[in-house]
Amino acid sequence: MLTRNILRNRDVTLSVEERQILEAAISHTQAYPAGRIVVRQGVPVNISTLLVRGFMTRHVDAPDGRRHLVAVHVPGDFVDLHAYALKKLDHDVGALTDVEVAVLSHASLERIQEKDARLTRRLWFLTLLDAAMHRNWIFRLASLNAVQRVAHFLCETNARLLAIGESDGHAFALPMTQADIGEVCGLTNVHVNRVLRELREGGLCEFRSSQVSISDLPRLVRKALFDPGYLYLDQRTALTASAQDGPLYAK
Known part of the structure; x- marks a missing residue:
């Protein structure tokens, strides 16, 4: 299953039925080569991507051209799930290695939100997990x-x-x-x-x-x-x- 690594071995997990719902919501998979920018800062999007294979990064580019990595993603990460609410990102998402991603439209996520409150909470948990990691990255740099x-x-x-x-x-x-x-x-x-x-x-x-x-x-x-x-x-x-x-x- 393309969703096999989502919340794998976590305190909060997905049921078989919830994985099947997410699998059904995937429209297609897409491969990107290492170095490709998958989502560009400020560009409107109507899809979110689940990393299936490889490593991806989020990074912020300063006006003077310097880049700073703000996240590294591994298989099972819903790399830009927050784009469902934001519609455009304040950073780039790129392929660190050759990657394969599963694509879910925001319309399909909207249907999940309307029909399945428990699965919606699981997806919300994923965004909160991202936030927890961001806080610890700040702690690491500051302390x-x-x-x-x-x-x-x-x-x-x-x-x-x-x-x-x-x-x-x-x-x-x-x-x-x-x-x-x-x-x-x-x-x-x-x-x-x-x-x-x-x-x-x-x-x-x-x-x-x-x-x-x-x-x-x-x-x-x-x-x-x-x-x-x-x-x-x-x-x-x-x-x-x-x-x-x-x-x-x-x-």
């Missing part, structure tokens, strides 16, 4: 040092890919350049290189040829001050992502 920022981003990506079966908790593909990671973490390419070397030499993790290998997840999680609560993973996935043995949210 963490350079090493912690990169470590936090790697822990977050590991957790998100773990939820959809694209990480085993210790190794995953990350098709980004050091410059991309720098945009995410507010660092120069040179600084990112230095941080990655420090993480590698410290025996925590290694980033090489678009592959991340985590040597010591508990130490990397502690270094990053990473708590996956904002990702709303189910208990089992959250425990694995945070390298904990006991109940993660027990008081």
Whole structure:
């Protein structure tokens, strides 16, 4: 199913019937090559896209030409669901790798909203999940040092890919350049290189040829001050992502 990764291994999930409703609402799939802008800032849209395969980004372009990544999307993300309400975006959505997306018209989403309150709440949850991640990206830039920022981003990506079966908790593909990671973490390419070397030499993790290998997840999680609560993973996935043995949210 094209919707198999939506809310997979999360606190809130979709029923089989809800997935079938979303599958029926998909008009078609579309492939885009790496580097293609899929949705342009300020251009009116009447569709929203679900990422099926590959990685996508949201980014803001400054008037002087500088770009800043504000989100990285993985399969199962409803990349621009908020466009249903906004009708045009304040940022670009682009293909980081070759991607495949499923397309849903806003008219079909309107019909879901009219007929299925529970599924509508699930879709609303997806936009709130995006907002939670945005808040943590702000926290990362404002409160963490350079090493912690990169470590936090790697822990977050590991957790998100773990939820959809694209990480085993210790190794995953990350098709980004050091410059991309720098945009995410507010660092120069040179600084990112230095941080990655420090993480590698410290025996925590290694980033090489678009592959991340985590040597010591508990130490990397502690270094990053990473708590996956904002990702709303189910208990089992959250425990694995945070390298904990006991109940993660027990008081």
